[in-house]
Amino acid sequence: MEEFPVRKVVSVSTSISAGHLIVAQLEASGVKRAYGVPGESFLDMLDGLHDSSISTVVTRHEGGAGFMALAEGRLTDVPGIAMVTRGPGAANAFIAVHTAYQDATPLVLFVGLIPVADRGRESFQEFDINAWFGSTAKKVVTLEDPASAAALVDDAVHTALSGRPGPVVVGLPEDILARQVEGGATVTPRTLARPAPSSSALTELTARLDRASRPVIVVGGEGWTEAAGESLVRWAAGRGIPVAADFRAYDAVPHRLDGGNAYVGSLGYARSDALAGRFDKADLLLFIGCPRGDVLSDGYTTGLNAETVVVLPGDSLGHFGRIDQHIVAGPAEFTALLPELSGGAVEPGWLPDARADYERFSTPTPEDAGRGVDLNECMAVLREELHDDAVITYGAGNHALWAARYFEHRSANSLVAPRNGAMGAGIPAAVAAGLIFPGRQVISVAGDGCFMMNGQEFATAVAYGSAPVTIVVDNQCFATIREHQERHYPGRPSGTGLSNPDFARWAEAYGGHGERVEHTGEFRDAFRRAVASGKPAVLHLLQDPDVRSPKTGVL
Structure with missing residues (x-):
């Protein structure tokens, strides 16, 4: 059993149930909405939500709840929260967990479970939560000790957001959920690590940019802000570097911007042949926030041979092929340091021609x-x-x-x-x-x-x-x-x-x-x-x- 020691106390009650403590910790984490289909296996958590600042959004299907939580994780700076019951409810929510895992989107799925004493008897709606979700979630944990409820939730939220974001699944046995915790307390949410590029990494990247005549930047993933997207597009436009987007990550940067238009379209399904050709002819590929995956590379057939730099907040999971430099940083942290990067002698017309093709293709x-x-x-x-x-x-x-x-x-x-x-x-x-x-x-x-x-x-x-x-x-x-x-x-x-x-x-x-x-x-x-x-x-x-x-x- 994983231990979650109680850290600094934020709020204390003489006695509070584990379910109510989970809700209090979600409030401390900045959660505003929780989506779910009610189930008898997590009644105490539902009761805690009754007087909570968190809005409980009752959906008509667990798959709908999961996808709503996915949207919350995609559009905000907190993980989406979904709540479902054991067995059938968990099965219906599985699609959202798989989506969050492959999309690298922060999500926490709470799953009500059978009482501890009923385990291993093929009891009503029993299933193995680790076996079901272990291969398609960043982490799967089960609440075994009521006193660790707050720390467990904090760990789930932190894990969902940190490094390469993704889904965390939390099992809640209905009997443990209802147990009282004397002196139960929330914990201070852990600070999310936001690594920034080192000066040596920027120096190395500058040298690569200086050598490149046909560079292409590919953006995607989570963590993009208005400022980050605009900074990148203006910087790239000033240096004549096309900016393409990963499949279904088109909102990472503005497509049209006063003061510089460097966006040239998206890769993957619905992409133009002209863009795919430029991607394949590039002599330097700079991926920011996303890896070189299946869809954007047309099934691992294009854009494989160029010098490659990958900027990711964590590991390079999902990246196929060559990596010459891996910079550990998120989009916001990396783009904040763009003024320190120069650009080389980019081939004349490299960006203008790509932008003109995009304008024609997207009209x-x-x-x-x-x-x-x-x-x-x-x-x-x-x-x-x-x-x-x-x-x-x-x-x-x-x-x-x-x-x-x-x-x-x-x-x-x-x-x-x-x-x-x-x-x-x-x-x-x-x-x-x-x-x-x-x-x-x-x-x-x-x-x-x-x-x-x-x-x-x-x-x-x-x-x-x-x-x-x-x-x-x-x-x-x-x-x-x-x-x-x-x-x-x-x-x-x-x-x-x-x-x-x-x-x-x-x-x-x-x-x-x-x-x-x-x-x-x-x-x-x-x-x-x-x-x-x-x-x-x-x-x-x-x-x-x-x-x-x-x-x-x-x-």
């Missing part, structure tokens, strides 16, 4: 939409209608290709999309984003298949006053898989068709705003009405099933 132009709505034109409308700080969410599927290619991000913390390709993440993420940032526009783009995986969380939005606008792209199939079938098994679609409800009426039945959009020209006014309603809204867009992805302007 939506009308195309033949067949018998449905033209998503290119809808994206053009949204680029005009969205605020600079709008938050965008989506799950996985071909519908996301339009959002990834055409939306501009001008502020940090403006995107929640699963980098591991988990369907069903977009709607819960949008609900959470609306609670986190009640004054900001929140837009979710969903496919019909992706929407129905966690669309029930629309009810959570109605209940708690979150008001995202969801655009449901209805093409009556799982389009990504259908596209693979057409490539490998032409003329033999199998197991990918869908039959859908009227999503607009569905939204109205929940108490939200809903409209059906069958023609492109109807979209702008429908979107404006959805925003003006002040309610969670669904715009049901009918798309030609034969349209799989944006085709125009491909570079």
Whole structure:
């Protein structure tokens, strides 16, 4: 059993239950919301939340709770908190843990467990928490001693945030959770280590930059701030260095900025061939906040041979191939020292040409939409209608290709999309984003298949006053898989068709705003009405099933 000694006392009660002490420690850690589906295995923690400053957001499914917590971890500086019960509840939440692990997003999942005396008897909803989560979480711990509850929670929060962020799973046996702790106390949250580059590391990197004629910077991961993103883009623009983003990490830096435009697009799915070519031709690759992974390297086939520098707050887990220099630092700490770095003689036109290609590729132009709505034109409308700080969410599927290619991000913390390709993440993420940032526009783009995986969380939005606008792209199939079938098994679609409800009426039945959009020209006014309603809204867009992805302007 791991020991968690009690440290400096912050608050003391003559007697407090372990469940109430956990809540008190979460308050001390700055947690504002906890998402979950209630279960009898963690009643004492729920009771502690009754009088807490932490808002308890009751969701309709554990997967929804997990994805809302994922969004909290992605958009704020604290880990997202999810609470589920044993067995089935833990199984339903597993998808969010896997997403948080592959996406490197801080999350703490509390799982109620059976009483200690019932262990090993195949009792009701019993499961092995370590065996289930041990391979896809940074840490799995179980509360064995009520007196260590506060220190255990502090360790979970610290672990989730430190180094390479990720999920921590905490097991809570229902009998231990309810036990009283005499003199129970919260502990002072540990300070998060924020390593900065050493002067020798900066000197070495400067020498590499001075030698490079075709450098490319790739940004991604967590920990980006407005200041960090803007500093990097201005510095790179001044030295003629293109800045690309990792897959679904497009909000790390501003895409358009007065005083310097160095952003040239994103790598991975929906990327342009021109950008992939430049990535592969680079003679120096500087990764900041992200490793060279599978998706951004087109399945480990591009960008493998260049001199490589990796800037990460922890280890290089997930990085494939060459590393010539590893700088241990987070994005904010690294970019704060950019003025100390010079740049070499970058090839003329290296950045301007890349930026021009990006401008062409990311500008939506009308195309033949067949018998449905033209998503290119809808994206053009949204680029005009969205605020600079709008938050965008989506799950996985071909519908996301339009959002990834055409939306501009001008502020940090403006995107929640699963980098591991988990369907069903977009709607819960949008609900959470609306609670986190009640004054900001929140837009979710969903496919019909992706929407129905966690669309029930629309009810959570109605209940708690979150008001995202969801655009449901209805093409009556799982389009990504259908596209693979057409490539490998032409003329033999199998197991990918869908039959859908009227999503607009569905939204109205929940108490939200809903409209059906069958023609492109109807979209702008429908979107404006959805925003003006002040309610969670669904715009049901009918798309030609034969349209799989944006085709125009491909570079």
